[in-house]
Amino acid sequence: MPDSNISFIPFGPQHPVLPEPIHLRLVVENEKVVEALPTVGYVHRGLEKMVEAKDVNQMIYVVERICGICSCMHAMAYCQGIEELMNVEIPERAKYLRVIWAELHRMHSHLLWLGLLADSFGYESLFMQTWRIRERVMDILDKTAGNRVIISVNVIGGVRRDIDTEMQKWVLQSLDAIEKDLREIYNVMKDDYTVKQRTVGVGVLSADDARELGLVGPMLRASGVASDHRMTGYAAYKDLDFEPVVETAGDSYARMIVRMKELFQSIDLIRKAFARMPEGDIAVKVRGNPTGEVISRVEQSRGEVLYYIKADGTKNLSRLRVRTPTFANIAALFKILPGCSLSDVPVLVLTIDPCISCTER
Amino acid sequence: MGLLDKARQRSPWLIHYDCGSCNGCDIELLSCLTPLYDVERFGIVNVGDPKQADILVVTGSVNQQNKSVLKNIYDQMPEPKVVVAVGVCACTGGIFRDCYNVVGGIDKVLPVDVYVPGCPARPEQIIDGIKLAIDKLAQKDVVKEEG
Numbered sequence A: 001m002p003d004s005n006i007s008f009i010p011f012g013p014q015h016p017v018l019p020e021p022i023h024l025r026l027v028v029e030n031e032k033v034v035e036a037l038p039t040v041g042y043v044h045r046g047l048e049k050m051v052e053a054k055d056v057n058q059m060i061y062v063v064e065r066i067c068g069i070c071s072c073m074h075a076m077a078y079c080q081g082i083e084e085l086m087n088v089e090i091p092e093r094a095k096y097l098r099v100i101w102a103e104l105h106r107m108h109s110h111l112l113w114l115g116l117l118a119d120s121f122g123y124e125s126l127f128m129q130t131w132r133i134r135e136r137v138m139d140i141l142d143k144t145a146g147n148r149v150i151i152s153v154n155v156i157g158g159v160r161r162d163i164d165t166e167m168q169k170w171v172l173q174s175l176d177a178i179e180k181d182l183r184e185i186y187n188v189m190k191d192d193y194t195v196k197q198r199t200v201g202v203g204v205l206s207a208d209d210a211r212e213l214g215l216v217g218p219m220l221r222a223s224g225v226a227s228d229h230r231m232t233g234y235a236a237y238k239d240l241d242f243e244p245v246v247e248t249a250g251d252s253y254a255r256m257i258v259r260m261k262e263l264f265q266s267i268d269l270i271r272k273a274f275a276r277m278p279e280g281d282i283a284v285k286v287r288g289n290p291t292g293e294v295i296s297r298v299e300q301s302r303g304e305v306l307y308y309i310k311a312d313g314t315k316n317l318s319r320l321r322v323r324t325p326t327f328a329n330i331a332a333l334f335k336i337l338p339g340c341s342l343s344d345v346p347v348l349v350l351t352i353d354p355c356i357s358c359t360e361r
Numbered sequence B: 001m002g003l004l005d006k007a008r009q010r011s012p013w014l015i016h017y018d019c020g021s022c023n024g025c026d027i028e029l030l031s032c033l034t035p036l037y038d039v040e041r042f043g044i045v046n047v048g049d050p051k052q053a054d055i056l057v058v059t060g061s062v063n064q065q066n067k068s069v070l071k072n073i074y075d076q077m078p079e080p081k082v083v084v085a086v087g088v089c090a091c092t093g094g095i096f097r098d099c100y101n102v103v104g105g106i107d108k109v110l111p112v113d114v115y116v117p118g119c120p121a122r123p124e125q126i127i128d129g130i131k132l133a134i135d136k137l138a139q140k141d142v143v144k145e146e147g
């Protein structure tokens, strides 16, 4: 029988390398993956419909819990949308503070991903090292905002907390230490034989493919497309002159390098933000309810998130729709999986930096 | 107490399943394994196979789709076993309680031994919860022997 070499392997929903549940049915021929069929819905909660039960302000806490990893950026996108609807101009200082916390989230998210990637090809000491560095970022979040993971600093009209000069000094010192540690890890990751064997030339996506599939964030930039939504200059990004990090190879290695370089970029942005942050208020009072519809976009650690908000002047919104970055990037997975060997599946699944709870909401 | 029971309490193996969580609690749980918190000093090892695990740590609320998966994992674990619910989501459904696809906390499906509240629960709390779970494991060992 010609078909006799075909077998089916279930991958997930509970799998050691997956922190989150997604189920892939892998059709393999000998050791080669022929097809991957996904099943989703393990984390679907129905958060968009919560707008009927929670009011405009309460929704901030709900959108933060779409994903605990980039929670701050979710709240940022949501608040920016509502502020646009209500014609509120938030104070300059609040814009800078939002950038600082957003970049800290990007750092902890990328470090987390780097560790998981190392773990997926069995490099456990590297996993431990990156997570050790990440704890310093968590300390900064804890000290500046009062919580480690979901920090709830964004409110409609500004931010809830300020970072005073003393704290700034401490944060900058911590950043110096983080940067020093990161340099060491970066050199290891960049040249290590094991890492290269598992990532160079694996899961290649050309720039055309990436564009056609509608990819976002580091996935797109690793394929040589310079697209970063921060360049449109929302919040305080317009004053922080920077360039998107781009690699051209389009393989897993390029995606890793992009994310590592973005870590240094984030440190840089935070330093600049502290240096240029003006004195002043951190929030304005907002009264009334929003009306109209708006699209608000923010660059998260995994790529661009899109919020569609529709309001009719009552205290509950009439519709909220979120297009999260993984929703866009998951298409890439079904392009790079067929043809790879079975042992590369965990690494490839991780290189898109999947966030299932974002995707399913 | 047999040698095996003693060994189990000194080195319980843990399996983690993410029901419908927002990731907040998962990353805190993973933080527990890493150098700063390092639960391995209590002999705790994170495994991927339910057949080798003594403690089931669940984050997030149960929904229609993952109900059966959770039950399945629990059933595959050998006795004695304990269940730890991490985060308010897993305890009661938390902020997602009112969502249409959410059944509620995991005690709707499994018997829960330890509840760890918090949104997200901090690593210190999680470690404390797991410590309590180890004590429960010891009690269950005794019950098993007598019964």
Ligand code: SF4
Pocket: A065, A068, A150, B020, B021, B022, B023, B024, B025, B026, B059, B060, B086, B087, B088, B089, B090, B094, B095, B118, B119, B120, B121
């Ligand atoms: S308890 Fe909070 S942080 Fe934990 S999974 Fe639920 S919503 Fe996320």
